[in-house]
Amino acid sequence: MRWCSCQSCCPRSPYFKALLLIDLDNFKTLNETLGHTAGDRLLQQMAVRLTAGAAPDAMVARFGGDEFAILLERIPDEREQACAHAKHEAERISHLLDQPVQLDGESLQLGASIGITVFSDDARDAGELLRRADMAMYRAKAAGRGTVRFFDPSLQAAATARLALESDLRAGLRDHAFFLHYQPQVERDGRIAGVEALVRWRHPRRGMVSPAEFIPLAEEIGLALPLGHWVLDCACRQLAAWSRQAETRHLELAVNVSARQLHHPAFVAQVLGCLASSGADPRKLKLEITEGTLLDDVEDAIEKINALKAHGLTFAIDDFGTGYSSLAYLSRLPLDMLKIDRSFVLDLTTNPNDAVIARTIIALGANLGLKVLAEGVETAAQRDFLFENGCQAYQGYLCARPLAPHALARLLGAT
Structure with missing residues (x-):
């Protein structure tokens, strides 16, 4: 910073x-x-x-x-x-x-x-x-x-x-200045099977503010919970709307969950409340959690993940490989997916170390029965390397930047 x-x-x-x-x-x-x-x-x-x-x-x-x-x-x-x-x-x-x-x-x-x-x-x-x-x-x-x-x-x-900016962030949440964009997740056959919800903020004077700037700030000043709850509620409503349209009803929707959200006593009830009020299908909702979030309290995380999986939700570890990974906790967590962090994808065709890390994560996922998705894929060479080594899906600029709902619908209609 x-x-x-x-x-x-x-x-x-x-x-x-x-x-x-x-x-x-x-x-x-x-x-x-x-x-x-x-x-x-x-x-x-x-x-x-x-x-x-x-x-x-x-x-x-x-x-x-x-x-x-x-x-x-x-x-x-x-x-x-x-x-x-x-x-x-x-x-x-x-x-x-x-x-x-x-x-x-x-x-x-x-x-x-x-x-x-x-x-x-x-x-x-x-x-x-x-x-x-x-x-x-x-x-x-x-x-x-x-x-x-x-x-x-x-x-x-x-x-x-x-x-x-702190004051503006509070006002933005109050005045509905936030919105979601959605980045496609592409399968090996080229089909867009899911999207990741990404929050955006349009500041009244500065225009678009980078999530890298306002998300850590929200964590610091105690807005992670209300902002996270808004994102989840908005995503569930979008998921329900997509279920009524032929070109989007197959989509799975991934939502990032912060440590404060996951470890809040009412987290499970809040997630189920968003699903119930929106009418979204729980089986189409995937919650993404970072390694650090899980390590804050592994037992609490396992209990809550199991409670939500009983309702059909799926879970992924986001930015895998950047935290303090532990095979001991990884084997106990009821996960569905590992996401290879973009930092390992950027140079994997030129940096042997990144290539080894990517292959290792893919092999680890396969041995644990987990789907593996790579983030930040920008070139066909990166995609081909990942698919040749067993990765099942990717997201990144090679397919599309995060899109507004109407732009996503156009992309799906063209593929």
Whole structure:
């Protein structure tokens, strides 16, 4: 994930921390007006409020005068996420300090300007970090009291853009800005036997947003469950509609399921509810789950897969070979299909290692009685290699990009 080119401010590292330097905006005026004794009591109240309101694992300190600092240690390990998290926490603290304070029967309001520096876990120069946070804090005061600023302006802009995208993602789900496209899955005889449902988002200003950008974001901010449920419900309704048309009634429909969905206590009931309300045939619905999702709780996954298979659903492991595969769990799971990840397909005709991996997955699937489908097939040479080595189906640009329902119907009518 790309973030910024400012290596001095936000170096490339797997671990990040953030230092927030806080200056109370109106303290000097109030201190001079009310007197130093009242000012000290005011600082004590602000210290109590900060200590109680900061994140549980944060370290809070007073630096003298009306300046406080908060060290955030357990923040996300992606640069973009770390900066967004730090900005969100700073804005929360700013709102907390902006609330009125009661002192000797009077209601007083201070507010705060907050500077942020995000740094790698191995940073050693505390003085330099404080200097950066101090510079960011003065940038915040110059921008207007009650504001938050990063040491580096590019971080400020990028973190603001990310938080705006979070808000837009929530609004998009509420305002029905998402829709599904369907990528054909092709059998050895050239017949399109199924499709995979892929969610798309049309942003009101940015246009189409890449799923690689918004799906991980949905996971991070707790929208994986509602978005996943919407995708499943929409896919089931499309499956039911296809069953009433001669050219599409044979199609199987594959839907990706996230770890949060699979391990949610109501997952089985939600899937069955979508099928019942849409009237879709459960035997035409395939749920695709990644290896990492299964390994989160194998016993829970087995129980839920079995419960849904009893109703006719089928299951596939998506992106097989990219996770921490274990033959022990693979032999126990009641699966129907393995999907070879596109990363092994791209160079399989030129890279001997990828060719070996593809052959191994195909042989593994055959020995376990599982169908094998390859993703990301773009050339006839790739397709021919896969079919010659026993792969039963493929999907990819060689056949078609993900299509809207009407375009898929046209393709099926032409084949």
